[in-house]
Amino acid sequence: MLFELAISFATSMMAPVQKQQPQQAKSQIIYVKESKEPCTGVAPMECLQIKGLKDAEWSNLYTNINGFNYVPGYRYKLRIRVTPVKNPPADGSSVKYTLTKVLEKKKINSSATNAPATQWEQLADKRWELVQLGNNAVTNSGIFLEFDTKDKRFSGKSGCNNIFGGYKATGKLVSFSQVASTLMACPDRDVMRREGEFNTIVSDHSFRYEVTGQTLRLYDAKGKVALVFNLTPKENKTAGKDAPDARQWAYIASKKWNLIQFDGKTLTESGVWLEFDPATKRFHGKGGCNNISGGYDATREQLTFSAAISTRMACPNPEVMQREAAFLQKISEHTFRYDVADQTLNLYENDKLVVMFGMQDK
Known part of the structure; x- marks a missing residue:
């Protein structure tokens, strides 16, 4: 077998002897396959595939053959020298392979490569x-x-x-x-x-x-x-939909939008508000306690928020903090149908009004 030399070296070192003899390098002829294969040594890697003259199956070689310049797509027949390594490291090979001569180099035409x-x-x-x-x-x-x-x-x-x-x-x-x-x-x-x-x-x-x-x-x-x-599927937010109304978004961008209704509850002085910048497709505002910001994308009927970010202040009112967390969770990475009616900006999920903002001049 391919590694019989390495095994014999290891076996001879384990066997009791009267007098230790230095191990000698030995010559061997091997084939090297035209393609490497994934293997796992200390880490995931790609191994040369090698076999001896009498071997039927290819084996992984977890180390290098010194002096051998491997080119994918060629099958090699090599004469190598196999030398035992004295005191090899724990993650290293116990033998060293050195190229003596390239006996054959044959181009292999294979789509599998x-x-x-x-x-x-x-x-x-x-x-x-x-x-x-x-x-x-x-x-x-x-x-x-x-x-x-x-x-x-x-x-x-x-x-x-x-x-x-x-x-x-x-x-x-x-x-x-x-x-x-x-x-x-x-x-x-x-x-x-x-x-x-x-x-x-x-x-x-x-x-x-x-x-x-x-x-x-x-x-x-x-x-x-x-x-x-x-x-x-990749998201294509504007495919099949009209572009946003530029005049409508110019109006939205000129105002400050205060949260006045959330999940069916009417709010007064919520402290939550947003402002939009159509030029950069960004929004910013307050979540009640913290500053919040993020990106958005709009079509004529849909408004999609990216993940909202916030500062990380801890405010003393637990109700404010709970509402802020719920509001951020509601808009982050969500798409809503929207409209502007009178002086409100309304967001819908499944045709149900879930968020309402009231208009305020900046």
């Missing part, structure tokens, strides 16, 4: 929504990634914040780098906790990936499922 790259390219221009984090299934996570295979960049949402960075995909491995995110503080603690866990798993880590149908799975260094994504 390019299959991994083609599979990764299938992820481009699609939205992949998180449905499993570690061992836990998640629903409506608000976490998704999109990949730009041309620039080798990714972007998306990690629940509350926008996330982005670079990646490198080789074979069946993908490595994420320079991962960064915005720093909004969202009111839902579970969302923030899950976001932190997701960012920790992704940041500067490598995974073996697998695409099956409309599911993308990422496996960690131990071969366990770390993240599972499902393919979901």
